[in-house]
Amino acid sequence: MIEVRDLSKWFRGAGGERVMAADSVRFTVRPGEVFGLLGPNGAGKTTTLRMLCTVLTPSSGSASIAGFDVGTQPGEVRRHVGFLSANTGVYERMTAWEMVEYYGKLNQIAPEVLKPRMEELFDTLQMQSFRDTRGGQMSTGMKQKLSIARALVNDPPVLIFDEPTSGLDVLVQRAVLNNIKALRGRGKTIIFSTHIMREVEKLCDRVAIMAKGKVVVCGTPDELRELYKQDDLEELFFSLVS
Secondary structure: OEEEEEEEEEEEOOOOOEEEEEEEEEEEEOOOOEEEEEOOOOOOHHHHHHHHOOOOOOOEEEEEEOOEEOOOOHHHHHHOEEEEEOOOOOOOOOEHHHHHHHHHHHOOOOHHHHHHHHHHHHHHOOOHHHOOOEHHHOOHHHHHHHHHHHHHOOOOOEEEEEOOOOOOOHHHHHHHHHHHHHHHHOOOEEEEEEOOHHHHHHHOOEEEEEEOOEEEEEEOHHHHHHHHOOOOHHHHHHHHHO
């Protein structure tokens, strides 16, 4: 479902030097899998995910999602991907319903399909109580649920979550993780970026650990424990990225 082949992104530093943000990143995500992309801040996770979502253009390498190339077929990639981060913006003057409807129309969903899909999303995510609340009056938890609904409105087969629980209280974190579990149950292919090991333990089928722009290792949590003779996944993580 997702193929990443030597994907790299560099920027120019203040002195004109090349600064690598992602360096020959390579991994595969299978259909229906939750794939964890782990690493400390600055490891290159967000840059990699933004390239996959076509927000950034790769400097070299390639990647495909659902058979579509991120470089040459960005429109098709966007139609097959839902993206969510902890920093997803919410329009302050639009209601929850208006925002999800707006994104549905951007994805050219027919009106007779869009309304029942929105009703289902608002029921599933328990958003009916604030469907008419404007973005500027929403709590952080409401905004995060809204962001999930917005990412799901076109029912994409691939979902990319970039540290979606960052900055949330424990109850909202739990709700977000439960929603991701439910999406896995519906057969969605998911990339889940985080540095919180308990989230990895709960959700991820396989993981790739990144440090300094590179993928250090990739495998199931149990494979990594066996490979490095370390039962504590958090200790294993710190040993690889420090």
